[in-house]
Amino acid sequence: MSARSNILNKLRTGLAGSIPRPDDFDERLVTEPWQYAPEDRVMRLRNLMEAVHTEVHQVRSDDWPEKVAAILAERELGNLLHAPATVHGQQLAVHWEQSGSHVQLLAYDRPVEEWKEELFWQVDASITGTVGAIAATGSLVLWPDRHEPRLMSLLPPLHIALLKASEIEDNLYAMMQRQNWSAGLPTNLLLVSGPSKTADIEQVLAYGAHGPKELVVLILEDA
Amino acid sequence: MSQRIPVTELTGGFRDRAEVALADGQLRTNFRTAMDSLMKKRADAFPDEEEREGLRELGNRIKARALSRLPDLLEQLEAKLTDNGVQVHWAETTEQANEIVHGIIQARQGTQVVKGKSMVSEEMEMNDYLAERGVECLESDMGEYIVQLDGEKPSHIIMPAIHKNRYQVARLFHDKLGVDETDDVNELIQIGRRTLRRKFMEADVGVSGVNFAIAETGTLLLVENEGNGRMSTTAPPVHVAVTGIEKVVENLRDVVPLLSLLTRSALGQPITTYVNLISGPRKADELDGPEEVHLVLLDNGRSGAFADAQMRQTLNCIRCGACMNHCPVYTRVGGHTYGEVYPGPIGKIVTPHMVGLHQVPDHPSASSLCGACGEVCPVKIPIPELLQRLRQENVKSPAEGPKVKDGGAKYSRKERLIWRFWRTLNSTPALYRLFLWGATRFRKLTPKHVGPWTQNHTAPVPAKRSLHDLAREHLARNGGQ
Known part of the structure; x- marks a missing residue:
């Protein structure tokens, strides 16, 4: 007998004579306490994210690349990992071209194995999109794909995320429903609620444990 | 001077270890401070009693529903994961689970493993098993890393190194890593970051636990703050997740309340920094992520607890640690005194099914039955009631047929x-x-x-x-x- 059938048999014996419990999931319990007026959503998200050391800026969809340049200049960073095949990646590249920025634009255009050393140690910052955010918990929703791979939001010490104000949902349940997550999830879906942190020594909060030391969110107010 | 008491050096039972721990002023201060702070954080995270109680009730029902269909859900999970390209393995014992993990590593000729935090891998004593076979298995959660570096075991399921203060960590890093002694916590964390980043890059295999396995979509959900979980599950070419068979839930929406209960009960956070939902290995056109993803489903006594309708409730546990944070006994004696993987109130009710009451005869009675654990449990496990049941099982005569593994350990x-x-x-x-x-x-x-x-x-x-x-x-x- 295999381990699988032994385990399943034992469990089935344990259940003999009982009936499955009904599905009485009450969605009100996870939605009603977490609803906000549209104009309050951004503020709620902002407050929660700032409370965990996230830098949040409200910008416009035509001038955000400038803000990115300013953020990098402030920190005197030398390069930025972007996704050239995305709309925002192209917008950024155009701005870089026009402004003659000396910050090097890097593209995640080959498998990780081909440039692991560089990706792990030499990338200063990255910029990715998001597919929305959750006001209740102050979380960004990232849906990594071929163009914006998983490690883009994890390895660089600074991660800049673009968020459309119109894509902020009240709570996780509403987000799942709107985007119909149960119909199909990507290889790796992520909720990101601040820069990497730990409190493992004396419960003293320290940022930049293994992931980004800094998270900057640019909220596109008119998008 | 404080006295360090690595669990490996301890002999005797709970009583002997408790006596040593109770006399250790430093240890008691470290725990008291941490537990007071964690209790306050939890209380602050649930300001509305009605909301909290509604959510706990929902959490309890979700787990009870999942357990009432457990074998079906495990099969559904397996089918979905297989469709998604994840390889599913089953293990009745920790020995079998270790063999499976080692087999996967061997197939890749791997020698280096990084591990995100996983209590099931602690049950398996995976680090030792792999080390004996020439595979380095490094803990990457900061607390676990500290504990491993000092040859200890975790003393808390969420905060493994909570028994140490910064000066003890500073001395440890100085001794083991050859760095300057610093009492700056930020600097200590940065030392850990630099050391472990190289390991993430070089590792052949990443091992993680699972917080919730979702049958509906074939998804493994992991929560964490540090990013080491994401690293372990993304950077190495192979990801092996190990989990207990009780972690499966029916639907994706079921994790909404459970996630909220978990992070608020454990740390008082509305959510952890990262919630990582893994539904498959790297697709053909993707540029990163593991090429292989494996899930090892471990029984290790869980089906024994499951067979008893009352003890089955122990499988509701979502491993938040709130019961230990609120336990007057745990706070005073610390995690190592229990001498087992899971300390505190939850440890006392899950461990007997894994190792038998003979090994932990004093656990059920190391409680004042004050009820704090049951009151804060996010999935409403009636811990005091189960402790009383275990006390009865513990003194049953052979003729009375004790129903828990090695019951009757204290029969006289x-x-x-x-x-x-x-x-x-x-x-x-x-x-x-x-x-x-x-x-x-x-x-x-x-x-x-x-x-x-x-x-x-x-x-x-x-x-x-x-x-x-x-x-x-x-x-x-x-x-x-």
Whole structure:
């Protein structure tokens, strides 16, 4: 007998004579306490994210690349990992071209194995999109794909995320429903609620444990 | 000077270790400070009692529903994960689970493993198993890393190194990593970051646990703050997740309340920094992520607990650690005193099914039954009730057929006879009167030392006259009014 059938048999014996419990999931319990007026959503998200050391800026969809340049200049960073095949990646590249920025634009255009050393140690910052955010918990929703791979939001010490104000949902349940997550999830879906942190020594909060030391969110107010 | 007590150096049972821990001022300060802070954080995270209680009830129902269909859900999970390209393995024992993990590593000729935090891998003692076979298995959660570096075991399921203060960590890093001694926590964390980043890059295999396995979509959900979980599950070419069979839930929406209960109960956070939902290995056109993803489903006594409708509730546990944070016993004796993987109240009710009551005979009674654990449990496991049940199982005679693994560990014929005598004495009026007569007249003969009671109390001495006598006299004097 295999381990699988032994385990399943034992469990089935344990259940003999009982009936499955009904599905009485009450969605009100996870939605009603977490609803906000549209104009309050951004503020709620902002407050929660700032409370965990996230830098949040409200910008416009035509001038955000400038803000990115300013953020990098402030920190005197030398390069930025972007996704050239995305709309925002192209917008950024155009701005870089026009402004003659000396910050090097890097593209995640080959498998990780081909440039692991560089990706792990030499990338200063990255910029990715998001597919929305959750006001209740102050979380960004990232849906990594071929163009914006998983490690883009994890390895660089600074991660800049673009968020459309119109894509902020009240709570996780509403987000799942709107985007119909149960119909199909990507290889790796992520909720990101601040820069990497730990409190493992004396419960003293320290940022930049293994992931980004800094998270900057640019909220596109008119998008 | 504080005294370090690595669990590996400890001998004897719970009682002996408790005595050492109770006398360790530094250890007690470290735990008291941490537990006070965690209790406050949880309370602050649930400001609305009605909301909290509604959510706990929902959490309990979701787990009860999942358990009521557990074998079906496990099959559904397996089918979905397989469709998604994840390889599913089953293990009845920790030995089998270790063999499976080692087999996967060998197939890739791997020598280096990084591990995100996983309590199931602690059950398996995976680090030791792999080390004996020439594979380095490095903990990457900061707390776990500290504990591993010092040759210790975690003392808390969420905060593994909570028994240490910054100075102890500083000295450890200095001794083991050759860095300058610093008491700056930020600097200590950065030392860990630099050391472990190289390991993430080089590792052949990443190992993680699972917080919730979702049958509906074939998804493994992991929560964490550090990013080491994401690193372990993304950077190496192979990801192996190990989990207990009780972690499966039916639907994706079921994790919404469970996630909220978990992070708020554990750390008082509305959510952890990262919630990582993994539904498959790297697709053909993707540029990163593991090429292989494996899930090892471990039983290790869980099906034994499952067979008993009352003890089945132990499988509701979502491993938040709130019960230990609120436990007056845990706070005083610390995690290592329990001598097992899962300390505190939850440890006391899950461990017997894994290792048998013979190995942990004192666990069920190391509780004041104050009820704090049951009150804060996010999935409403009636921990005090289960502790009482285990106490009964613990003293059952072989003829009474104890239902928990190695039940009857504390059965004693002598104790049973004493109680039988006591019962007869109290339920036979003539005998009781005779006893009273003797006890009041020969009161000076009662022993001065009666076990642990007289460590802190004076021995009880019967009064000169019994209450019955006094009452009778009173009634006679007052004419029976």
